[in-house]
Amino acid sequence: DSGVTQTPKHLITATGQRVTLRCSPRSGDLSVYWYQQSLDQGLQFLIQYYNGEERAKGNILERFSAQQFPDLHSELNLSSLELGDSALYFCASSGGRDGTFGYTFGSGTRLTVV
């Protein structure tokens, strides 16, 4: 258990629908990052939050949005889903407490759009 919790683990939904992915960071970590990984692709950065505020944005579609709540958990909302949105969505957290600034990843949410 990495300490980063993502729910749900699997999600199957139809095109046009909206889903919410949830992430609870490792205890004490203030930063949350969202990444998308399509089949056999690398990790594509979507968005970063730090202590409730958006810190950096990557190639995140306008149909996608995210937020980080006061208790530091984060949600990624995906709307008007398309077949191409099928991917693994990873959340990671960091806080710099370990001195290496590395990310701790959750186990991911596998989204399948049919």
Added chain:
Amino acid sequence: GQNIDQPTEMTATEGAIVQINCTYQTSGFNGLFWYQQHAGEAPTFLSYNVLDGLEEKGRFSSFLSRSKGYSYLLLKELQMKDSASYLCAERAAGNKLTFGGGTRVLVKP
């Protein structure tokens, strides 16, 4: 943006050594990470380099040359369980990591 280049795939024999190279853009560089990712699983931290030189951790070593924008991950005494993707990631300001496409390593008996 940051371009991280690493080979797509490598094959090696059990017990052998494999070196995975990674090149990155040097502007804004703030550290270089290597992660291991088994298929369908979360990436796990392997190493971090911020200064030039070699960092050794058991069977895995990582090297960095900041002037050349170059790093490599060395896997020694390969085991079947080392079959995985290895991700090179450059750290920029704000602790944002940009990942390369990953190198899939296949270890054969």
